[in-house]
Amino acid sequence: MKKNLKLIQNNLVELLENKKILITGGAGFIGGTLIRRLLKKSEAKIYNLDKLTYCSDLQSINQLLKNSKNKNNRYSFYKIDLFNQKELLEIICNIKPDIIMHLAAESHVDRSIDNADLFLKSNVIGTYNLLEAVKKYYSSLKNEKKNKFIFHHISTDEVFGTLGDSGKFNEETNYNPRSPYSATKASSDHLVRSWYHTFNLPIIITNCSNNFGPWQFPEKLIPLVIRKAILKEKIPIYGDGLNIRDWLFVEDHIDALLLVIIFGNAGETYCVGGGEEKTNIDIVKKICKYLDLKLNPTNSYLTQIDYVADRPGHDYRYSIDSSLIKKNLGWIPEHNFDTALFKTIDWYINNQNWCEKKIKDSGYQLERIGN
Ligand code: NAD
Numbered sequence: 001m002k003k004n005l006k007l008i009q010n011n012l013v014e015l016l017e018n019k020k021i022l023i024t025g026g027a028g029f030i031g032g033t034l035i036r037r038l039l040k041k042s043e044a045k046i047y048n049l050d051k052l053t054y055c056s057d058l059q060s061i062n063q064l065l066k067n068s069k070n071k072n073n074r075y076s077f078y079k080i081d082l083f084n085q086k087e088l089l090e091i092i093c094n095i096k097p098d099i100i101m102h103l104a105a106e107s108h109v110d111r112s113i114d115n116a117d118l119f120l121k122s123n124v125i126g127t128y129n130l131l132e133a134v135k136k137y138y139s140s141l142k143n144e145k146k147n148k149f150i151f152h153h154i155s156t157d158e159v160f161g162t163l164g165d166s167g168k169f170n171e172e173t174n175y176n177p178r179s180p181y182s183a184t185k186a187s188s189d190h191l192v193r194s195w196y197h198t199f200n201l202p203i204i205i206t207n208c209s210n211n212f213g214p215w216q217f218p219e220k221l222i223p224l225v226i227r228k229a230i231l232k233e234k235i236p237i238y239g240d241g242l243n244i245r246d247w248l249f250v251e252d253h254i255d256a257l258l259l260v261i262i263f264g265n266a267g268e269t270y271c272v273g274g275g276e277e278k279t280n281i282d283i284v285k286k287i288c289k290y291l292d293l294k295l296n297p298t299n300s301y302l303t304q305i306d307y308v309a310d311r312p313g314h315d316y317r318y319s320i321d322s323s324l325i326k327k328n329l330g331w332i333p334e335h336n337f338d339t340a341l342f343k344t345i346d347w348y349i350n351n352q353n354w355c356e357k358k359i360k361d362s363g364y365q366l367e368r369i370g371n
């Protein structure tokens with residue numbers, strides 16, 4: 001099994017030969033990383049369907065496409081809101097994809113607490129619309145194209161709720177979402193699974209832990225802390241800072257997603273976690289100490305840490321048991337956590353203009369209501 005990982009890293013051209021891959025949410029953080037990998041390492045045709053919300057970014061992909069005719073010919077972008085089922089069906093039937101990877105979603109917990117409306121529209125109705133369109137498209141397929149078709153739904157560990165000091169989530173864990181965001185992701189998982197059982201749509205679901213890496217919109221903990229530290233602003237820590245997340249470097253996640261679409265079987269679910277459990281305060285201190293070494297400020301960045309009101313319904317701990325994807329598909333998270341974190345911090349230091357432009361263009365209010 002272990003050889004699978006090397007195969008998807010080194011032989012993606014053969015493994016995805018003649019494939020058309022439709023990706024929703026490809027202008028987002030994980031979708032963009034996935035598309036860049038596919039453009040660099042495969043010869044598959046890539047179709048990116050995205051609404052382009054406040055956090056989207058096409059620069060990372062466009063930068064790669066510049067000066068590469070070969071990659072340009074293999075990539076198409078469609079600006080579309082999944083709320084629009086009719087347009088969705090037309091696009092899918094025109095493209096005739098072999099694989100669909102569904103990443104589009106509203107993804108930030110704090111925003112779902114402020115206003116859940118868009119989360120219901122994009123994550124629940126959007127997924128429903130996509131499933132309906134894909135069901136119609138799938139029923140038109142024949143022979144090998146039909147037998148090999150796969151719909152991969154990318155979801156989160158938050159659907160399982162929260163853990164105490166021990167235990168881990170796995171594929172058998174009951175759903176128990178506790179934020180508007182995770183409730184909408186749980187709903188989308190249920191919809192996807194029911195389209196498999198009721199309509200025989202060949203689906204696979206993955207539930208992963210907190211991703212980090214370059215090009216992530218600076219509202220999530222790691223990029224937010226790096227940015228606020230560099231700007232000499234207060235670094236907000238919710239509650240006592242002892243909540244725990246299981247961190248996953250985004251490139252390791254992409255390995256898992258590729259293993260799933262190439263070696264996974266319809267009806268399966270895989271949990272994917274980095275196995276790097278850290279308290280929030282530990283992460284924040286690690287970032288500050290690295291920045292101290294790197295930028296040598298007059299006062300340590302640690303002095304900017306500010307404990308603020310807790311997030312309502314704040315899940316205490318996430319931890320993933322990734323045994324199944326390791327055993328069945330040969331996945332392992334290959335990157336060392338500290339090295340990947342420091343590489344990510346370096347990227348944000350070198351791309352401050354990108355960050356500030358993203359925030360300005362998005363018009364997004366980054367402070368949580370109540371702080
Ligand atoms: P992101 O917020 O960076 O990007 C999401 C993308 O989806 C954006 O480009 C946005 O424009 C698009 N989108 C949103 N609503 C849409 C709609 N109605 N129609 C079309 N496009 C729409 O998210 P991400 O961090 O890249 O996460 C990708 C997926 O992975 C999401 O489904 C998320 O729930 C899941 N996930 C993320 C993490 C994480 O740590 N980032 C962890 C577990 C699961």
Ligand code: DAU
Pocket residue numbers: 107108109110155156157158208209210211219220221222224236237238243244245280311318
């Ligand atoms: O577990 C996977 C999920 O991880 C994904 O499904 C979500 O899309 C993604 O947003 C993320 O959710 P979290 O709520 O865990 O991530 P966030 O980066 O918002 O917060 C991480 C932890 O840090 C959490 O315990 C809250 C805390 N936090 C966050 C922010 C933004 C702070 O203490 N201060 C902050 O300013």
